[in-house]
Amino acid sequence: MAVLMLFLVVVAALVVITSGVWVAVALISAICVRPSTPPKHDKSGQDTMD
Amino acid sequence: MHTLSSVAVVVAYVGVLTFVAVRARAAREFAEFSLARRALPLALVFGSLAATYVGPGFSIGFVGRGFKSGFFFFLVGLAYAVQNVLVGLLIAPRLRKLKGCHTLGDAIGLKYDRTCQILAGVISVGLCTGFAAVMAKAGGVVLTDIFGLPTLSSVIIVVGVTALYTTFGGLRASVVTDAFQFTAFAVLLPILLLLSLAFHVEGGAAAFADQASTATREGFGSVSPIGVAGLLAAFLLGETLIPPYANRALASKTTQISRNGFVLAGIFSVIWFMVVIALGVAARSIIGAETDEDHVLLSLVKSTMPAEGYVLLLVVLVSVVMSSLDSLLNAGAVAFTEDIVRPFAKLADGSALNVGRSATIVIAGVAAAAAVAVPSIIKGLLICYTIWAPAILPVLIIGLWTERPRPLAGILSMLVGTLVAITFQFIFSSDTGVPAIIPALGSALLAYVVGHWLGRNSSGA
Numbered sequence: 248m249a250v251l252m253l254f255l256v257v258v259a260a261l262v263v264i265t266s267g268v269w270v271a272v273a274l275i276s277a278i279c280v281r282p283s284t285p286p287k288h289d290k291s292g293q294d295t296m297d
Numbered sequence: 298m299h300t301l302s303s304v305a306v307v308v309a310y311v312g313v314l315t316f317v318a319v320r321a322r323a324a325r326e327f328a329e330f331s332l333a334r335r336a337l338p339l340a341l342v343f344g345s346l347a348a349t350y351v352g353p354g355f356s357i358g359f360v361g362r363g364f365k366s367g368f369f370f371f372l373v374g375l376a377y378a379v380q381n382v383l384v385g386l387l388i389a390p391r392l393r394k395l396k397g398c399h400t401l402g403d404a405i406g407l408k409y410d411r412t413c414q415i416l417a418g419v420i421s422v423g424l425c426t427g428f429a430a431v432m433a434k435a436g437g438v439v440l441t442d443i444f445g446l447p448t449l450s451s452v453i454i455v456v457g458v459t460a461l462y463t464t465f466g467g468l469r470a471s472v473v474t475d476a477f478q479f480t481a482f483a484v485l486l487p488i489l490l491l492l493s494l495a496f497h498v499e500g501g502a503a504a505f506a507d508q509a510s511t512a513t514r515e516g517f518g519s520v521s522p523i524g525v526a527g528l529l530a531a532f533l534l535g536e537t538l539i540p541p542y543a544n545r546a547l548a549s550k551t552t553q554i555s556r557n558g559f560v561l562a563g564i565f566s567v568i569w570f571m572v573v574i575a576l577g578v579a580a581r582s583i584i585g586a587e588t589d590e591d592h593v594l595l596s597l598v599k600s601t602m603p604a605e606g607y608v609l610l611l612v613v614l615v616s617v618v619m620s621s622l623d624s625l626l627n628a629g630a631v632a633f634t635e636d637i638v639r640p641f642a643k644l645a646d647g648s649a650l651n652v653g654r655s656a657t658i659v660i661a662g663v664a665a666a667a668a669v670a671v672p673s674i675i676k677g678l679l680i681c682y683t684i685w686a687p688a689i690l691p692v693l694i695i696g697l698w699t700e701r702p703r704p705l706a707g708i709l710s711m712l713v714g715t716l717v718a719i720t721f722q723f724i725f726s727s728d729t730g731v732p733a734i735i736p737a738l739g740s741a742l743l744a745y746v747v748g749h750w751l752g753r754n755s756s757g758a
């Protein structure tokens with residue numbers, strides 16, 4: 248039981264670190280690639296720019 | 298030597314943050330300032346939502362709670378996760394689908410009428426300023442701990458830097474810097490936990506489980522059933538769709554991203570609570586039992602990290618505060634422009650941008666001044682939660698789910714919800730022992746029903 252609890256906590260810590268890395272990658276691509284023109288339609292085609 | 302390397306750590310961190318803020322670029326249109334052109338991808342919506350809700354309460358506060366009451370607060374935190382998932386599934390996509398909306402006030406105005414929009418705008422600006430004052434106070438406290446500056450100077454530095462990039466960059470700068478700040482604390486705090494478990498908790502898994510079980514039992518024993526109900530209500534409803542979250546729902550690239558961003562943020566909050574509560578439990582065998590709740594995290598970092606790591610984590614804690622503060626400043630400024638100024642004056646895009654920027658500075662100034670009067674971080678947050686949920690949620694949620702809601706119902710619900718919340722919070726709370734959010738929410742719902750009925754009669758339906 249004690250080992251399972253510790254295991255869950257360690258897994259949680261690793262998942263949080265992974266989320267941080269995922270957002271970091273998105274951040275780097277967001278600040279390196281600047282959008283040239285605003286999109287008129289989204290990919291789903293449901294929503295348009297107001 | 299330690300001082301020199303610590304200063305280097307701070308300078309490097311501030312340098313990277315400045316680079317990120319500059320790369321986020323200045324907003325040139327109001328649509329960019331308010332909604333980042335509705336082009337945010339999933340990772341940024343998720344990162345920014347998580348960075349906004351992980352303020353001092355969900356970091357310093359939860360570590361302290363884990364220290365005192367083990368995993369009891371993890372269970373309370375689950376209510377917050379449920380709220381995020383429900384908002385993602387039921388509300389965020391509906392909000393995102395509305396055309397021409399920059400704010401919650403816009404959405405309420407579209408479903409009800411202009412008076413409701415203005416009222417929602419006044420409540421939004423007031424609450425954003427209140428939340429910002431609490432964040433400014435928290436930032437000031439952490440900065441004072443680092444540099445030993447007077448609290449007022451620390452508050453001015455935190456608010457000034459945050460207001461600077463938010464004023465120029467608007468929502469995009471807020472979201473992009475949030476993502477950077479999220480990365481910093483999402484990597485460093487779990488590393489602190491892993492290091493503490495590996496090298497500092499004596500007795501291994503069995504000792505950790507023992508501490509967790511003892512503290513959790515103490516936690517359950519320390520709160521009455523009505524107290525638990527109040528905590529669950531506050532966590533379930535208190536922060537639901539406050540303006541910064543609503544802005545991220547509106548600014549998502551698609552309705553799917555809006556929904557998935559909130560659902561992911563909800564799931565992440567469960568994992569995050571587990572990490573910060575576990576840090577508090579681990580601290581029980583590392584630092585003294587008499588340590589004050591708000592200082593558990595700082596004491597733990599001091600005991601387990603080298604000087605440079607300690608300074609880096611302190612800077613990250615300021616980031617935790619700034620990422621919440623920038624979102625509140627931007628949301629308040631956008632609500633002021635869109636819901637309070639625009640209904641009275643036709644503004645060209647450039648003028649709206651200028652009004653938004655000026656409002657950011659004014660809200661930041663008021664928040665910095667009010668920060669000095671904030672009694673405590675948790676108390677301040679609870680006051681804001683208590684007013685927000687009854688004032689706005691019934692009107693917003695019913696409005697989004699019904700075809701033709703009645704304006705009178707909206708006006709009565711917002712006014713009664715706000716007044717009952719303030720009255721119970723400041724006058725009757727100590728007499729009754731009932732958390733103010735419960736009677737205020739009940740009154741707001743009742744007022745909505747009465748307003749709906751009166752509205753139907755007056756319209757002859």
